[in-house]
Amino acid sequence: MTFSLILEQVLNGLQSGIMLFLMAAGLTLIFGVMGLINLAHGSLYMVGAFCAAAVAGLTGSFVLGLAAALAGAALAGALIELVVIRRLYARDHLDQVLATFALILIFSEGTRWVFGSFPLYLDVPDALSGPVALPLGIQYPAYRLAIIVVGLVVAAGLFWLIGRTRLGIRIRAGENDREMIAALGVDIGRLYTIVFALGAALAGLAGALVGAIQSVQVGMGEPVLILAFVVIVIGGIGSIKGAFIGALLVGLTDTLGRIFLPELFKLVMEPSAATQAGSALAQIAIYVLMAAVLVWRPTGLFGARA
Amino acid sequence: MSTGQIGGQPPNPRGIFGPKKQGREALLNALVLLGLVIVPLWAVMADEPFTITLVTRAVIFALAAVGLNIALGLGGLVSLGHAVFFGIGGYAMGILAWHAQNYVPLFEWPVLFEGTKSMPVIWAVAVLASALAAFCIGLLSLRTSGVYFIMITLAFGQMFYYFAISWARYGGEDGMSIYVRNGFPGLNTLDPIQFYGLCLAALLLGLLLHARLRRAPFGLALNAARQAPERVRAVGLDPLRLRLLAFTLSGAITGLAGALFADLNRFVSPTMFSWQLSGEFIVFIILGGTARLFGPVVGAVLFVLMEHWLGALTEYWHIGFGALLLLIVLFGQGGVIGLIAGKARAHD
Amino acid sequence: MTEILSTRGLCKAFGALTATDDVSLTLRAGEIHALIGPNGAGKSTLIAQIGGALSPDRGQVFLDGEDVTALPVPARARKGLARTFQISQLAQQDTVLQNVLLAAIGAARQPWRFWRPALSDAALRGRAEAALTRVGLEDHAATVTAELSHGQRRLLEIAVALTLSPKAFLMDEPMAGLGAEGAARLVPLLRDLKAEAPILLVEHDMDAVFALADRISVLVSGRVIATGTADEIRRNAAVRAAYLGDAA
Numbered sequence: 001m002t003f004s005l006i007l008e009q010v011l012n013g014l015q016s017g018i019m020l021f022l023m024a025a026g027l028t029l030i031f032g033v034m035g036l037i038n039l040a041h042g043s044l045y046m047v048g049a050f051c052a053a054a055v056a057g058l059t060g061s062f063v064l065g066l067a068a069a070l071a072g073a074a075l076a077g078a079l080i081e082l083v084v085i086r087r088l089y090a091r092d093h094l095d096q097v098l099a100t101f102a103l104i105l106i107f108s109e110g111t112r113w114v115f116g117s118f119p120l121y122l123d124v125p126d127a128l129s130g131p132v133a134l135p136l137g138i139q140y141p142a143y144r145l146a147i148i149v150v151g152l153v154v155a156a157g158l159f160w161l162i163g164r165t166r167l168g169i170r171i172r173a174g175e176n177d178r179e180m181i182a183a184l185g186v187d188i189g190r191l192y193t194i195v196f197a198l199g200a201a202l203a204g205l206a207g208a209l210v211g212a213i214q215s216v217q218v219g220m221g222e223p224v225l226i227l228a229f230v231v232i233v234i235g236g237i238g239s240i241k242g243a244f245i246g247a248l249l250v251g252l253t254d255t256l257g258r259i260f261l262p263e264l265f266k267l268v269m270e271p272s273a274a275t276q277a278g279s280a281l282a283q284i285a286i287y288v289l290m291a292a293v294l295v296w297r298p299t300g301l302f303g304a305r306a
Numbered sequence: 307m308s309t310g311q312i313g314g315q316p317p318n319p320r321g322i323f324g325p326k327k328q329g330r331e332a333l334l335n336a337l338v339l340l341g342l343v344i345v346p347l348w349a350v351m352a353d354e355p356f357t358i359t360l361v362t363r364a365v366i367f368a369l370a371a372v373g374l375n376i377a378l379g380l381g382g383l384v385s386l387g388h389a390v391f392f393g394i395g396g397y398a399m400g401i402l403a404w405h406a407q408n409y410v411p412l413f414e415w416p417v418l419f420e421g422t423k424s425m426p427v428i429w430a431v432a433v434l435a436s437a438l439a440a441f442c443i444g445l446l447s448l449r450t451s452g453v454y455f456i457m458i459t460l461a462f463g464q465m466f467y468y469f470a471i472s473w474a475r476y477g478g479e480d481g482m483s484i485y486v487r488n489g490f491p492g493l494n495t496l497d498p499i500q501f502y503g504l505c506l507a508a509l510l511l512g513l514l515l516h517a518r519l520r521r522a523p524f525g526l527a528l529n530a531a532r533q534a535p536e537r538v539r540a541v542g543l544d545p546l547r548l549r550l551l552a553f554t555l556s557g558a559i560t561g562l563a564g565a566l567f568a569d570l571n572r573f574v575s576p577t578m579f580s581w582q583l584s585g586e587f588i589v590f591i592i593l594g595g596t597a598r599l600f601g602p603v604v605g606a607v608l609f610v611l612m613e614h615w616l617g618a619l620t621e622y623w624h625i626g627f628g629a630l631l632l633l634i635v636l637f638g639q640g641g642v643i644g645l646i647a648g649k650a651r652a653h654d
Numbered sequence: 655m656t657e658i659l660s661t662r663g664l665c666k667a668f669g670a671l672t673a674t675d676d677v678s679l680t681l682r683a684g685e686i687h688a689l690i691g692p693n694g695a696g697k698s699t700l701i702a703q704i705g706g707a708l709s710p711d712r713g714q715v716f717l718d719g720e721d722v723t724a725l726p727v728p729a730r731a732r733k734g735l736a737r738t739f740q741i742s743q744l745a746q747q748d749t750v751l752q753n754v755l756l757a758a759i760g761a762a763r764q765p766w767r768f769w770r771p772a773l774s775d776a777a778l779r780g781r782a783e784a785a786l787t788r789v790g791l792e793d794h795a796a797t798v799t800a801e802l803s804h805g806q807r808r809l810l811e812i813a814v815a816l817t818l819s820p821k822a823f824l825m826d827e828p829m830a831g832l833g834a835e836g837a838a839r840l841v842p843l844l845r846d847l848k849a850e851a852p853i854l855l856v857e858h859d860m861d862a863v864f865a866l867a868d869r870i871s872v873l874v875s876g877r878v879i880a881t882g883t884a885d886e887i888r889r890n891a892a893v894r895a896a897y898l899g900d901a902a
Contacts, residue, residue, distance in 0.1 A: 031453060037453045037456060037457070039585075084632065084636070087636055093384055093452060093453055093456060094378075094384045094588075094592075094596075095635050097384060097386060097456060097585075097588065098588065098589065098592055098631060098635045099631075099632055099635045099636065101585045101588075101589070101631070102628040102629070102631035102632040102635065103628065103632070104585075104628075105624045105625070105627060105628030105631070106624075106625055106628040106629060106632070108624070109622045109623075109624040109625040109628070110622075110625055112622065113622050113625070222581060223464070226460055226461055226464045226581065229457035229458075229460055229461055230457075230461045232457060233454060233457055233458055233461065237453065237454065276472075276474060276475075279472055280469060280472040280473060283465075283468040283469055283471070283472045284465045284468060284469050287461055287462060287464070287465035290458070290461060291446050294446050294447070294449060294450070294458065295446065295449075298449040298450050298454075299450070299454075515768075518768065518769050518770075518771075519768055521771035521772065521773065522767050522768050522769055522770060522771060522772060523755075523759045523764050523765055523766075523767045523772045523775075523778070524765055524766060524767055524768050525768075526748075526752055526755060526756060526759065526772045527756060527759055527760075527765040529745065529747075529748065530745040530748065530752075530753075530756045533744075533745040533746055533747060533748070534743045534744055534745050534746075536707075536739065536743045537739070537743035537744060537745070537753075537756070537814070538756070538760075539726075539727040539728050539731070540705070540727060540731055540736070540737050540739075540743070540815075541731055541756055541757045541759075541760030541761070541814065541817075541818060542728045542729075542731035542732040542760040542761065542763070542818070543728055543756075543759070543760045543765050544728045548765060551766075
């Protein structure tokens with residue numbers, strides 16, 4: 001096990017963590033502002049990936065594909081917000097779970113209907129298809145490095161948006177006192193649609209970016225959705241900062257666990273058993289992390305103290 | 307922020323429609339029960355074993371949802387991870403029977419144990435194992451409430467799913483096949499109708515337990531803990547303990563359903579742990595109607611019928627099912643029983 | 655006289671805000687001790703510390719001679735402290751009888767019974783029905799709680815506390831929202847109850863307080879500025895200053 005391998009795995013962990021952040025940020029924002037738990041967020045991730053794959057396939061342009069992912073997911077988000085989601089804000093969480101579960105069924109089967117059951121492939125753009133040489137003699141795929149950078153830029157943009165802009169002020173006000181900002185003449189309905197579409201666009205972007213590394217297929221969104229839930233439980237609900245820290249923790253734990261836990265077990269067990277036990281434990285490492293955080297701080301690292 | 311513990315049904319005045327509508331619900335329940343007895347018997351006469359399998363599937367799903375309904379309906383705990391217990395029940399059957407059929411000892415110390423093909427033993431193990439899992443998951447997740455609880459139970463479900471996939475010894479992603487259905491003393495379980503009888507008996511016991519529970523002191527306290535936890539504390543009871551026990555019981559019953567489901571298919575795989583299944587269990591309850599004793603039964607039967615009929619019409623029947631579910635959630639409070647029998651009343 | 659409930663030097667601060675400042679109170683057998691004070695004086699915070707929902711930064715709470723400071727709400731309830739809530743905490747979808755049965759179940763410490771209906775347990779039911787009769791709600795036993803009038807809900811709050819057969823009552827504004835007439839009807843009931851167990855009464859309705867209370871404590875900015883009989887409180891310069899802004 002060399003130092004450069006470790007560093008490469010750290011970068012991989014960072015990359016998956018940042019993609020998770022894009023998912024978790026939208027979820028936590030939507031929960032924080034509207035008090036809504038949205039299971040269909042994974043569907044928006046899938047919609048983004050399919051839009052990107054379809055448009056990139058037609059035009060041959062990855063950038064156009066990304067634009068389509070953002071637009072498609074935001075549009076799908078705005079649409080479901082207007083038609084379904086806004087009827088759920090006043091409902092209890094059970095109704096929200098059920099209605100958004102129903103949306104998953106509709107999105108998944110609808111996508112299967114249009115695109116079929118076979119995975120689509122989204123090609124990494126040529127300019128980024130090779131490795132880049134990093135310091136210390138590390139060769140790292142340029143595309144993965146690029147999505148780390150894109151993810152960080154989007155994260156910075158999001159922090160700026162929430163912290164420094166008029167829209168951000170309204171969003172934060174909406175988290176605290178929606179009657180008051182409604183009384184101040186802010187169009188709450190429109191604010192909610194915008195926040196929902198923003199969250200959807202982030203999910204769609206993540207789906208498209210990850211879609212070029214993995215395959216684009218129906219059902220790709222839900223495992224990521226559940227990981228994003230783990231991120232939120234760890235980071236604390238409603239906190240963008242918590243989502244960021246939580247996402248990096250989960251991304252790193254998951255990636256590094258898969259590589260190093262079997263190695264670690266080999267120190268005390270015979271190799272084949274160690275590989276089995278190590279990889280089984282690696283599969284559940286992030287949930288163990290979540291359980292530990294729950295015991296230590298039930299409202300998450302950055303959540304409001306209950 | 308709402309606590310996310312569900313509110314159940316709005317109370318209904320003891321108005322002039324009260325007794326009549328309640329009578330209608332009782333009649334509906336009786337009809338459902340009658341159907342669950344007559345249809346399989348008809349299928350035996352008509353030599354339609356597939357119909358028996360279909361009804362058995364519905365009855366087992368109903369039992370799983372009856373289990374969930376103790377946590378959800380009485381306790382207000384929206385668990386989106388109940389497939390964990392279904393899967394544990396299934397793997398309890400799978401592991402015990404796999405060792406028995408392959409003559410590989412499960413453990414040799416303190417006594418040699420080669421697994422078993424006996425249903426009662428398998429059921430006991432399934433119930434205990436899923437109760438233990440529910441206790442542990444409950445202990446962690448009940449520290450939180452509302453939307454946290456939903457996300458955490460969902461996450462633990464995924465944890466078990468991935469663990470099952472990586473557990474190569476017991477089939478990993480492919481699961482395990484059991485060649486011959488397990489046995490029950492005095493019955494021929496290979497006969498579909500006899501196996502069905504066992505499943506129906508389990509469902510009836512589950513329903514009886516639920517019916518007794520909700521009127522017993524425990525159910526009354528649990529139900530109050532959902533509505534007014536501060537009050538429950540103020541009379542000297544601990545809502546957390548009530549919920550933890552409800553969650554444990556709930557998991558145990560769903561675990562039993564999992565063991566039966568595994569025996570129905572003679573197959574277990576990680577999909578028994580999937581989040582979709584957890585979601586579907588909740589859907590069964592809502593489809594039939596929350597706060598209804600027979601809600602899970604009506605919901606599960608409807609689901610299996612739709613799966614069968616709509617599934618035969620189109621491969622994409624989930625679209626229609628999703629749309630129906632959406633309509634029921636948005637506009638049809640009270641589920642199907644609610645449509646037929648009117649709103650739920652405070653039970654007494 | 656015996657002290658049933660007392661606090662000694664309770665302090666609680668939230669950041670820079672001192673909500674409870676060295677509060678020592680006693681509740682003696684057979685009395686109604688009213689706690690009054692302007693809005694924001696820290697009454698709710700104090701009640702929460704006595705009931706066990708909040709733990710104080712310093713100081714102790716004693717119930718029947720025993721230090722209960724470290725005990726959570728349910729344990730204090732089991733030791734004999736029964737409270738009512740300013741905003742009714744009742745199982746709205748359950749019947750009136752079920753709400754008092756809950757208290758009977760708590761008092762009998764029998765929540766772990768799974769089979770026999772609570773309603774068919776004569777001991778539980780008898781205890782619950784007696785409390786309903788005591789407050790005059792016996793005709794509404796089968797009514798769903800959400801359908802009760804506001805005043806009836808206040809009575810049910812008291813019936814639930816009464817079912818616990820407590821050593822002391824902790825009543826948080828039992829007359830809130832009742833209006834003068836409703837409050838006047840509650841006065842004889844509370845006067846009757848104090849013989850059973852003394853009442854620490856937080857109340858805004860001054861007519862009721864001065865009619866009922868054997869002793870009154872005035873809480874201002876988290877401090878008890880005066881304790882005494884109704885007459886003593888009326889004449890107290892510090893109280894007049896706090897309420898009327900008189901130069902003391």
